[in-house]
Amino acid sequence: MADDDPVIDPAPARVPHDFDAIYEEGCPPWDIGRPQAAFVRLLDAGELRGRVLDVGCGTGEHALMAAARGLDAAGIDASPTAIALARQKAAQRSVEARFEVRDALELPAWGEQFDTVLDCGLFHVFDDDDRARFVLGLGAIVVPGGRYFLLCFSDKQPGDWGPRRVRQDELRASFAHGWHVDSIEDTALEITLSPEGAQAWLASFTRV
Numbered sequence: 296m297a298d299d300d301p302v303i304d305p306a307p308a309r310v311p312h313d314f315d316a317i318y319e320e321g322c323p324p325w326d327i328g329r330p331q332a333a334f335v336r337l338l339d340a341g342e343l344r345g346r347v348l349d350v351g352c353g354t355g356e357h358a359l360m361a362a363a364r365g366l367d368a369a370g371i372d373a374s375p376t377a378i379a380l381a382r383q384k385a386a387q388r389s390v391e392a393r394f395e396v397r398d399a400l401e402l403p404a405w406g407e408q409f410d411t412v413l414d415c416g417l418f419h420v421f422d423d424d425d426r427a428r429f430v431l432g433l434g435a436i437v438v439p440g441g442r443y444f445l446l447c448f449s450d451k452q453p454g455d456w457g458p459r460r461v462r463q464d465e466l467r468a469s470f471a472h473g474w475h476v477d478s479i480e481d482t483a484l485e486i487t488l489s490p491e492g493a494q495a496w497l498a499s500f501t502r503v
Contacts, residue, residue, distance in 0.1 A: 318353075318376040324457075324486045325416050326353055330360040333446055333482045333497045334413060338364060342444070342499075345410025348436070350399050351417030355381025355392065361413075362392035369409075371397040400425055402432030409436055412443045416484065419447040419458045426469060434473050437502040442477070445498040446484055452494040466498050475501045 317323045349358035352370030354377050361368035372378050381394040450460040463479050477499035483492035
């Protein structure tokens, strides 16, 4: 372990239905109480457009960020506790953003379409089968020409704590059909466990 690696006791991997318990226990490490800087830069650059979905939204910071700039924004998460907190934030800030408890692996059943999808830390929790299912579902809800922006742990992040690391070639393979790979860049995923954050990918894909 490098000197600057966070010291974290190893914990058993959690399956998606345990995420509500994580929120009930307190603030999880990915809930930094503000939008990720990488997504703020995208918003400032005018990259977020039309109807915006924050998928795996947690307590809703990215949907709230988009809605505060006048975009039609929604957030979904499998955790009722997280969604309740997101709705509280929206009310406290007088921001019109919609939040719903939904399974990100059942996106086509929702029957809605979006121009922009934001994903902070969801893709990297899936195993291979669920990853393929998620990407297929994205294809059903993102309009042609719409974009999916992803923040996930990179394989450049040392250690074995936290979620699965993702290689750049895995991202390209996952979006090889029905999508154009716009960019995959090194960035930091801000977390409460480390002031430097975790090494991550910021990736952009366009639905074709």
